[in-house]
Amino acid sequence: MLNPTSGTSNLKRHLLKHSIDTGKGKESQREPIDPKTYQKKISATICRYNYPFKFVEHKGIRDIHSYINPIVCHILRNTTKSNILNIDAREKDLLKAELAMITSRVYLTSYMWSSYVLNDYICVIAYYVDVNWIHHKRVLSFLHVPPPHTGMILGHLLIDFLKEWGIKKKIFNLTLDNATSNNGVVDNWKNYLTLMRSLACEGKFLHVRYGNHILNLIIKAGLKKADTAIGKIREGIKYIKNSEKRLVKFLECLSNLGLPCSKKLCQDMPIRWNSTYQMIESALAYQQAYNHYDLIDPNFRHGLLENE
Template sequence: MSGNDEHEDEVSSFGSGKHSSVVWSYFDKLPVGPGGIQKASCTGCGKVFSANSGTSNMKRHLPKCFDLNEPGPPKKRAPLDQEMYREKLAYSIIKHNYPFSYVEHKGTRDLHKFLHRDVKPITRNTAKADVLKIYDREKTILKEKLQKVNGRVCLTTDLWSSITTDGYMALTAHYVDENWVLRKKVLNFKVIPPPHSGKILAEYMINFLADWGIQKKVFTITLDNAKYNDVLVNCLSSHLRLNNVLVCDGDFTHVRCSAHVLNLIVQEGLKVIEGAIEKVRESVKFVRGSGARKYKFAECIHHLSLQCGKYVRQDIVTRWNSTYLMLDSALAYRKAYARLALVDSSYKSFPTEKEWARVETITELLKPFYNITTLFSGSSYPTSNLYFHNVWRIQMRIEDAINNTDNVISGMAKEMKKKFDKYWENYSMVLSFAVVLDPRYKFKVVEFCFKKLNMEDKVRKEKLDIIFNGMHKLYDKEYGIFSTTSSSTVKSSNTSVSTRDDLDGLESFTSEFKKVENEKSQLDMYLEEPELNRREELDVLQYWKDNQGRYPQLSLMARDILSIPITTVASESSFSIGGRVLSKYRTSLLSSSVEALLCARDWLFDLEGR
């Protein structure tokens, strides 16, 4: 519209008594006010404008309330919810590890302004405040959820050193919620100034638990085998023991990380056989040494029509699982290495047939270790009923390898056995309970597994008795009928005369005594029932959820035991996210902001790796 046209609109809008301007499709004329002042209100937002001097001011307002480019009748433009816009920005920062300055980037602001012209840009400080607000809100929600958890809470914790060399302590809670779903939540990711002694770490742990209000709900804590962790558990147990909140006075509190123990066992064995795998390592280095060698090796693979789909892997000496993967892929290309030795005279590290046979035996021995470590360290955090028979499989493999005719393999297995006996000569008792609470196995699998091992009958019976008696002790003291009965002294509120009776409670005691005589405990009843088919897939938590009516108290015990984490992988997984949050480009980020970003991401998005 030209300037003259606009002027004509302004002149004729009221002078002629007709509303010729387009704005009157969007504005309502108001009654003439004092002094003959004419006003009009926007039908979109209700804002009032003066109409005496023309309609240009109203035209400028139209795009804020209406989509003028849309055909048809006028459509009201949806107003922008600025608070929601800021919250969505904060969510994107938390979920994708964006820097707070992301909201100040010109491209970001231009995009948001394009999407809605009412957007009000915010600063990095405002974005940070919004993230902290979300953190505080979600922490309050999680606190309330933890208070409502009927069962116990199991913990894992570990230390991490950031790129700035600051030590961070991650504390993770594991529990089964009201829907019988296993949950994992990172409670704290706090910077801990040195020294990192067990006593100091225990003090931080005690403060964390008090802040969350779950010190009376602690069941177990899973830790790696660092020496300071033994001190940590002792100090923490002593504190909780003062309030009489430890399960069975702390007999089952400390659980050792199974993945860490497996790593120690394998690393001990690899020290013995380092020479046996050196030629394979040198062969891989040779092939990966240049583009020409890679091409020649690929020609060998093509000539032999090898299609195993595996990469030629170089191991990291300090990571035994990478060594296993290197050996496994090398065996798949064994013939290709043999052909390479024929066509390339500079390739000098080709293993002999005897060495290949040894590598094959080593790989077969390490395979169950690798599979079980992968299972234990899975992102789905498996329930603890997987612990017993997988540790038993490890023991079986080691004992078989001790009898190997190859002295190198036998020596490797003997060193592994020493480390196994140090940590697992007596299987973790509370984790062994978990396989008994799997209705496909119960005690029969424990008896069967021990019978298959090379141990004397007396030793086997002692181990069985330890697990059997320990399980009954836990049930009777914490979940069985004795833990739910109590006597009370009856007092009259209508008289000041004491009505104390020294034999008060005799009737309830006699009733419970008869109940013990005449009825079996829920644990005994469960154990006497026939096992389910072990070959069928079974969600153990779902089984106990479905059988709450039959075993109301035993199901509570099963829920708590099955939520015990086998490894500390839940805490360790937060370290990879922490490395992204506190990257080399964000070293000045405050530790409080790091904790807020990481914990809020876990609570909102479950630490998705996106």
């Protein structure tokens, strides 16, 4: 018979030693998620992929995060906005410190950019070589600039950028396009840099003009001789793409003529310099389809002639 005073401690030790691991205890062994690290990674993802702030409030994203970590603390869009602004301020301070350490000159490029809704923005980019002889390119500012865009206003705005970034005595040159107002910008810069005694080479190389912009002006001047044909192509593409029924008819023309449908009908845009070339390229590929469509649609008056 068993001794009634004997305990069961040996059996407990045996069970703990030879028990089967079911994985239920892994949750308690997993390190807790740091909320600050979680917010930092979410903010970095939004910046990298250009997601909206409300991305963190999407139900699907929250469901995924809750599945991965049931005790996750979800964040709001305002918190995300604040975190991203803090990241921007921190990166800006690091860049200012790096620019303060360099001994070489900085050259800037500045240009105006128009959005689809015709809001005007100014972009300022800095190029420099650091202490390790590594070439860098950094966007210093991308700012909405309401009209008027006179040389005096833009000049004072760019001078404020120099003061803000602490590079007013390190400028070598400034690359601008051929807009008339930029002559006033350069004059303001020369006067300011002369007063600061930081004008390099007496200002001979201060103003550098955009080669791409000059080339674009030359091409536009040449295209004026083909305005009639280009206008027909533009209006024809607009006419076909504005109606799904017309687009289906145009695709039927391609099928009847045995032409491939790999290229899309491209319509040019003033703010995209290569869009006119893409539009003409697609029109040349579908020239027979245009002429065929002209026969089946009496309202289509944009067919190209042989000499065009």
